[in-house]
Amino acid sequence: MIIIKEEKMKKFNVFTVVIASVLFFGCDLNELPEFNDKDAFVAFEEAKYSFREDAGVLKIPVMLPSANGVVAKVEYEIKDATAIEGEHFMIVGERTLNFTNENSTDTIFILAIDNERRAVDMSLVLELKDAGAIPLGNQAECYINIEDDEHPLANFVGTWECKGESYDDGAAQWNMYFTKDEKEENKLWIENLVLYGSNLPVYGIVNEDMTQIVVPVKQHIGKAPDDKSIAVILLEGYYGQSGNDIPEGGVITIDVIDDDQMEVMDWMESVAYGDPGGQNAYGYYNLFYPNVMLTKK
Numbered sequence: 001m002i003i004i005k006e007e008k009m010k011k012f013n014v015f016t017v018v019i020a021s022v023l024f025f026g027c028d029l030n031e032l033p034e035f036n037d038k039d040a041f042v043a044f045e046e047a048k049y050s051f052r053e054d055a056g057v058l059k060i061p062v063m064l065p066s067a068n069g070v071v072a073k074v075e076y077e078i079k080d081a082t083a084i085e086g087e088h089f090m091i092v093g094e095r096t097l098n099f100t101n102e103n104s105t106d107t108i109f110i111l112a113i114d115n116e117r118r119a120v121d122m123s124l125v126l127e128l129k130d131a132g133a134i135p136l137g138n139q140a141e142c143y144i145n146i147e148d149d150e151h152p153l154a155n156f157v158g159t160w161e162c163k164g165e166s167y168d169d170g171a172a173q174w175n176m177y178f179t180k181d182e183k184e185e186n187k188l189w190i191e192n193l194v195l196y197g198s199n200l201p202v203y204g205i206v207n208e209d210m211t212q213i214v215v216p217v218k219q220h221i222g223k224a225p226d227d228k229s230i231a232v233i234l235l236e237g238y239y240g241q242s243g244n245d246i247p248e249g250g251v252i253t254i255d256v257i258d259d260d261q262m263e264v265m266d267w268m269e270s271v272a273y274g275d276p277g278g279q280n281a282y283g284y285y286n287l288f289y290p291n292v293m294l295t296k297k
Contacts, residue, residue: 043137164292197270
């Protein structure tokens with residue numbers, strides 16, 4: 001049973017994003033660092049969205065955070081699109097964003113067009129281009145997937161807001177992204193399953209009556225950046241009732257409550273191993289208690 005975690009392995013935080021450019025460097029340690037207008041940047045609030053083709057108008061927020069407000073016009077363009085403008089989507093309004101002293105957020109509106117027939121998903125990328133003197137942030141591109149709503153797993157596909165409790169870090173909230181497999185109609189791919197422990201998608205299988213998704217353990221859930229001591233990072237789990245290890249060939253179970261809610265019934269963990277066979281556990285990135293709740297966004 002998983003009782004004394006400290007005796008098992010050490011905790012990593014390699015996958016967390018560190019913003020170091022404004023953290024105390026050159027500051028009086030008795031003063032809080034200030035965010036100045038010179039630090040302003042423009043970026044998408046999210047790097048990825050997924051919508052059903054019957055969703056109507058899609059809203060894609062873009063932000064320009066600053067201390068006192070900045071007046072700016074920012075242009076954007078569409079690239080790398082498999083979706084055809086006029087057939088699968090339409091841009092609503094001009095392709096220029098306007099920011100003022102009072103309004104640091106503007107929104108791109110896209111009308112998704114439902115073709116009412118079985119087809120593949122379509123996608124496009126929005127790219128911020130000309131922001132004048134304002135630099136572009138890290139999220140200057142936004143990937144948008146427009147899902148075919150005639151697919152049998154269409155209700156599962158998209159972004160799910162997750163709320164759960166980490167063994168080490170307490171209450172957590174994050175997004176998981178579900179996409180369907182191109183060949184197997186009962187198979188889904190899940191990105192960001194384990195917060196701070198996932199940079200590779202894992203797959204789950206939906207049962208025939210669509211009341212459960214089972215996610216096999218021992219899948220490659222991450223790739224460690226520049227750490228040669230870590231050979232593989234695997235998804236591991238523990239049964240929700242007993243806390244016993246889920247063995248190879250076993251699954252983490254996600255129960256479907258309704259069209260908008262699901263619940264992870266088992267513990268789930270991202271574990272680093274020093275050997276390719278996944279026998280020598282070197283450390284772990286995150287571990288979540290059972291009962292992580294997923295709500296469709």
